[in-house]
Amino acid sequence: MEKHVKELFTWKVLNEAAQKFNIVESSLKDLEGFQNFVYFGKSNETSVVLRVTHKSHRSEEEILSEIDFINYLSKNNVSVSKAVNSIDGEFVEKIDNGEFYATSFEFSSGRKARIAEESNLFYQIVGNYTGRMHNLSKKLNPIDDLNRRKWHEKEFLINMKKYLPAELSYVIDKYEILKNELSRLPKNTDSYGIIHGDLNHGNYLNVDDDVVFIDFDEAEYSWFVSDIAIPLFYEIPIPWVIDGKQRLEITKRYYNNFMDGYVKENTIDQAWLKLIPDFINLRQFGVVSAIYRSYNFHNYDNWSDWDKEALKFYLNNIKNDIPYIEMDFCR
Structure with a gap:
């Protein structure tokens, strides 16, 4: 997140947010x-997650729409980490006179998925819940019913x-070229709607080989195929590793x-699966932008080897129009 936002976030802000949700x-x-200030905590002996969001990142209406979507999925048997009410019965509380917004969610005991190490069943369940989420998204009316941003309105883009x-x-x-190409794609209820927007091994947790989806902060209006491409971006090791x-x-696999x-x-439709490489590339552009916003390049020598090699890999792909992975995604 931006440096000035970090400077605004004080222990006083955190304590006020915790008190709103009765967190010790x-x-x-x-x-x-x-993107947010996220904490584990205990409320009435129950484990919860406290999230504090700066107003420059999300509006109150956007956060409430995120929670509406989570609740809708939960009621329809998608395994998600649900929002928790504050002591005043609210899902979102204004903190520091509206400078920040606080929300709380159920804490899942699951662990982050391990890249390339989970069972076939686990990956099937991730796909199953994603498919169910998209099917439910199709049933939301109208297309702009929830106050969430469009795919090209991500901060990093x-x-x-x-x-x-x-x-x-x-x-x-090269991003502008891709953006223009994607902008011409059809948007209808069979292909386009609200999606998770950030499915990755850190946001689908493994609970004894079952799955819990967490962190819908990036929920957005986009093509459903994007929610298939994004986890591939993270699950495919960079060549420096394998x-x-x-x-x-x-x-x-x-x-x-x-x-x-x-x-x-x-x-x-198969036509959308053929576009997976484009949507992997879209995520690649966003990640490069995120790295340059958030990483300290003055301290580059102390970066991990993985971080250095990953950035080289992404930039080389973009500069030379090299696919992230050479594979036929049609089935």
């Missing part, structure tokens, strides 16, 4: 959120010029199991 101050543990240095102007140029045939086999679960709950 001494129980708070920083979960190191990327709209502020790319601000975050990237001048020597990476080619990244912005390359060649083994990397392709990892991709196929995840994708085939995911889709086996997905098609039990939702249908998607």
